[in-house]
Amino acid sequence: MKQLTTLKWLLKREIWENKAMLIWSNLVLAGLILIFTLSGIFRLKDAAIKADLQADVQLNDLVTAVGHYFTSGLILFSILMVFAVYSYATGSLSDERKDRSILFWKSLPVSDELTVISKVIVALILFPLMGMLTLVLTNLISMFALCGAYAAHGVGLFSLVFSSNGIWGQIGNTLKSFPIYVAWALPTIGWMILVSSWVKSRPGMWAILIPVGVFACIAFANDAVGVKFVRDVAYALLFRGVFSIVPDSWSYHYYLTEYEQTLSLPASIQNVVLKADLSSWDIFATSDLWIGVIVGIGMLFMAARIRRGRGD
Structure with a gap:
């Protein structure tokens, strides 16, 4: 209480x-x-x-x-x-x-x-x-x-x-x-608060530059790791890590799901969005959402631990 x-x-x-x-x-x-x-x-x-x-x-x-x-x-x-x-x-x-x-x-x-x-x-x-x-x-x-x-x-x-x-x-x-947004945006919120807990200046810039920089390094080694791996990293670091706070951004999940099912990219994400019910709670049955929730909670836990040792 x-x-x-x-x-x-x-x-x-x-x-x-x-x-x-x-x-x-x-x-x-x-x-x-x-x-x-x-x-x-x-x-x-x-x-x-x-x-x-x-x-x-x-x-x-x-x-x-x-x-x-x-x-x-x-x-x-x-x-x-x-x-x-x-x-x-x-x-x-x-x-x-x-x-x-x-x-x-x-x-x-x-x-x-x-x-x-x-x-x-x-x-x-x-x-x-x-x-x-x-x-x-x-x-x-x-x-x-x-x-x-x-x-x-x-x-x-x-x-x-x-x-x-x-x-x-x-x-x-x-x-x-609304409940979908809360769960979907958690990894991005967790990442931003984590960056805010340890970066001394310009946390907004670093919250974007760090995942972009990591992705750029992996993309540079594209020939070695394969295109699919680069695409998955881009989705995890950039889309889920930075842009999940955008409402209805989980529409891209349906876009990638259709790609994995047909092994070909849909004509446009707009067609996928029109077919998908973005307010459907079926998204809660996907591992994509719950992995993001777990990662987000982990980053928030780290942010609290870092704050405990920071007073500067």
Whole structure:
């Protein structure tokens, strides 16, 4: 019980110290999206609305456009989240050494393991959760505004838009994929926090340069080790080690799976993604995900041990 109380206190500290990245950045992006969306809605002309709604098929096209609008917002919030998580995780342990605050925190009865766990929770859960909730609220506000504008011109869209599977299906799939993201991104978060625990300066740069450098050395010996081995190393070091914090990046797993089954690369990753259900929890039955989880936990354990011996 005491550990949970301490963890709760540590989480409050992390949120307070990083509220600009965690909260305000999402609210600013949501505000910009709403400003552009509402300005476009307010410019709608009565004639334009009637022209858009001459046939039922155009109403269905409007519902499809709502889905595309959600996807566009998802991409924007995902880009913001990736940069925010990258910045936070790579500086999570190095910043406290840089400003010497580590001396204060080490004087408190708080274990290094609990400190690392609090930072993992913020990077792996709070950042994406905040982004998803802000995305959903932003889209719902936009849809209410759009339907209200059409209702003002005598066209009822509320039942059509909010009873369709388009918007609710995408929201459901986004929330359903959250546990997948948490497990899939763990090795990247573990690697970034590990680098942050021992690199004295520019941890963000080293978190990328080290795996890129190792891969470059192996790729240079391509003739000796074989192409397949190089591809596997590239996947483990670069993709799983650095880019797993990108939402839906597990789509590449399905891409490689199809390659291994057919012994030929699919025409495009887009075709594979369209066939695969990226919100399906079937990914939890793959060794790829669980090996990443184990490796990520191992790196976090190492980060806590390194922090225990560092006070510089």
